[in-house]
Amino acid sequence: MFHVDQPENDFSTLFSTLRSEPQSYSLGAPFVFGCAVGRSFYEPVLPAGTVSVGWSSAAAHWLSRTPAALTEHLWAPTARSPGAAPFAEQARRDWHSFVRLRADELRPGEACPVEVSAGEQVRLVERRGSWGRLAEPGGGRCWLHETAWSDREAGELVGDPATASQRDLELAGRGFSEGEERRYRADHPDLAPDFALVEAYLARAPETSPAELPRFLAGGKLGGAR
Amino acid sequence: MNRECAGAILAALAVVGCAELQNLGVPTAEQITQRSLENLEKVGSNAVSAVDEGELTKSATFSMEQEFFLGKTIAANVVSRLGGAALQPEHPAARYLRDVGTVLALAAAELREPEDRPYPLKGYRFIVVDSPQVNAVGMPGGFVVVTTGAMRASQGEDELAAIVAHEIAHAQRGHAVSPVERAREQEHVTSTLLAGTDDVVHAFFGRIVTLGADFALDKGFGKAHELEADALAVRVLKDVGYDPHALRRFLSRLEGKAAQGGFFSRHPPARERVAALAGLDEVPVAADGVRLRVARFEAVTHALE
Numbered sequence: 001m002f003h004v005d006q007p008e009n010d011f012s013t014l015f016s017t018l019r020s021e022p023q024s025y026s027l028g029a030p031f032v033f034g035c036a037v038g039r040s041f042y043e044p045v046l047p048a049g050t051v052s053v054g055w056s057s058a059a060a061h062w063l064s065r066t067p068a069a070l071t072e073h074l075w076a077p078t079a080r081s082p083g084a085a086p087f088a089e090q091a092r093r094d095w096h097s098f099v100r101l102r103a104d105e106l107r108p109g110e111a112c113p114v115e116v117s118a119g120e121q122v123r124l125v126e127r128r129g130s131w132g133r134l135a136e137p138g139g140g141r142c143w144l145h146e147t148a149w150s151d152r153e154a155g156e157l158v159g160d161p162a163t164a165s166q167r168d169l170e171l172a173g174r175g176f177s178e179g180e181e182r183r184y185r186a187d188h189p190d191l192a193p194d195f196a197l198v199e200a201y202l203a204r205a206p207e208t209s210p211a212e213l214p215r216f217l218a219g220g221k222l223g224g225a226r
Numbered sequence: 227m228n229r230e231c232a233g234a235i236l237a238a239l240a241v242v243g244c245a246e247l248q249n250l251g252v253p254t255a256e257q258i259t260q261r262s263l264e265n266l267e268k269v270g271s272n273a274v275s276a277v278d279e280g281e282l283t284k285s286a287t288f289s290m291e292q293e294f295f296l297g298k299t300i301a302a303n304v305v306s307r308l309g310g311a312a313l314q315p316e317h318p319a320a321r322y323l324r325d326v327g328t329v330l331a332l333a334a335a336e337l338r339e340p341e342d343r344p345y346p347l348k349g350y351r352f353i354v355v356d357s358p359q360v361n362a363v364g365m366p367g368g369f370v371v372v373t374t375g376a377m378r379a380s381q382g383e384d385e386l387a388a389i390v391a392h393e394i395a396h397a398q399r400g401h402a403v404s405p406v407e408r409a410r411e412q413e414h415v416t417s418t419l420l421a422g423t424d425d426v427v428h429a430f431f432g433r434i435v436t437l438g439a440d441f442a443l444d445k446g447f448g449k450a451h452e453l454e455a456d457a458l459a460v461r462v463l464k465d466v467g468y469d470p471h472a473l474r475r476f477l478s479r480l481e482g483k484a485a486q487g488g489f490f491s492r493h494p495p496a497r498e499r500v501a502a503l504a505g506l507d508e509v510p511v512a513a514d515g516v517r518l519r520v521a522r523f524e525a526v527t528h529a530l531e
Binding site: 178180181183184185187190191193194195197198200201202204205206207208209210212213214216217218219220221222223 | 252253254255256257258259260262263291295298299301302303305306310312314315316320324325327328329331348349350351352353369383428431432435466467468512514515518519522
């Protein structure tokens with residue numbers, strides 16, 4: 001597991017957290033090793049074709065350089081004045097660089113979700129479910145999840161879901177919820193009576209209540225004597 | 227079951243007066259009821275706190291909510307594969323199984339190890355399927371299915387409790403969810419990062435439902451897990467005041483039934499399980515309690531005819 005940040009980053013805090021945080025991936029997984037790369041992500045950070053899973057969280061909005069002084073606004077991504085134009089152009093260039101670099105580092109067919117506000121410049125050339133294929137960057141090869149531009153959650157799959165590998169199937173399981181049960185039931189109408197029965201037990205057959213238990217226990221002389 | 231059977235059971239037990247159970251560490255009925263009260267307060271929130279505290283990484287990486295939806299869908303598949311004719315929840319046999327199962331589930335929770343799954347998000351559900359097959363199935367999410375064939379094959383409440391305790395043990399120990407976990411973890415240690423596309427998630431969910439039902443009904447959870455579930459079941463039976471030898475007795479009587487499928491086809495040979503249980507100390511069981519339990523068991527199974 002490689003963590004990437006600029007050389008000035010406090011990596012000692014990172015490694016302390018990995019060692020002590022109860023939810024750290026490094027606890028209970030003795031053969032997963034945390035490493036650090038002290039380099040800007042606008043440079044290559046790992047050898048080409050070696051990364052199995054990438055992840056960028058609330059970072060890709062940082063530009064590689066400050067193109068001009070911004071005086072009218074505090075937050076460049078939402079700035080609309082003429083003075084913000086250099087930032088928009090820099091962001092466009094940087095985003096192209098970022099995607100190209102990560103594409104080089106990923107193994108073919110693998111993915112790098114990117115949590116970032118996409119702003120209002122998204123232009124889609126195709127929708128498939130909750131995913132949209134971007135006109136740029138990537139020349140139509142990059143897909144963005146709708147949560148990225150609706151600004152709820154964010155995520156990007158660099159790759160085509162139509163050709164998702166078995167590996168993706170495994171990884172994606174982390175995300176399923178009640179909605180998946182509904183879709184499964186829609187696909188299997190023959191199971192409707194069986195689901196109805198399970199739901200009847202859920203609704204009408206909870207565990208025996210504390211009020212009812214004493215009678216059952218006494219009726220079978222269960223439990224020790226007082 | 228006829229009177230001769232009941233007599234045979236009593237003859238096989240070391241029977242004592244009820245008062246002597248006090249010295250065997252068996253909790254009183256009041257204490258067992260108190261467990262239920264306390265559990266009612268914790269169910270649901272315990273599953274949430276388990277996620278917050280990172281406990282799930284010790285046994286499985288599905289959240290308890292995911293395990294519930296997965297288990298519910300697997301249960302519908304299992305009911306279907308067993309013929310789809312389940313008794314309504316109000317049927318006396320379903321009501322009775324619920325009583326037996328609740329007491330056992332609470333006892334199992336008392337014996338919980340740190341690596342066990344938390345108590346199911348919505349508690350246990352004990353479902354009776356009308357099928358001649360002798361079968362019982364413990365699934366993720368606290369769903370337990372017992373066939374009427376298994377109820378009829380039992381000789382008394384204590385043997386039925388032994389079967390149910392074994393299935394609860396599978397659920398609590400995480401055996402029921404572990405085949406699905408293994409399938410996911412085989413290739414990917416760092417599987418925490420991707421959200422996946424809708425279609426990918428959909429395909430994955432369908433695949434693990436099939437996998438979970440296959441393991442629960444046909445493939446079994448492996449010899450080590452079956453023996454582990456037997457061992458926990460015996461402790462649970464003992465904790466409540468059931469005869470801890472009931473599981474061994476049930477297995478011994480039905481040894482050689484693997485060809486009939488169900489409960490025996492997916493487990494290690496019954497003789498191996500019986501041998502593993504042979505080291506149990508003789509445990510006194512109150513004779514009057516056995517008589518009462520046999521009588522009410524007979525009343526319920528008679529209603530299945």
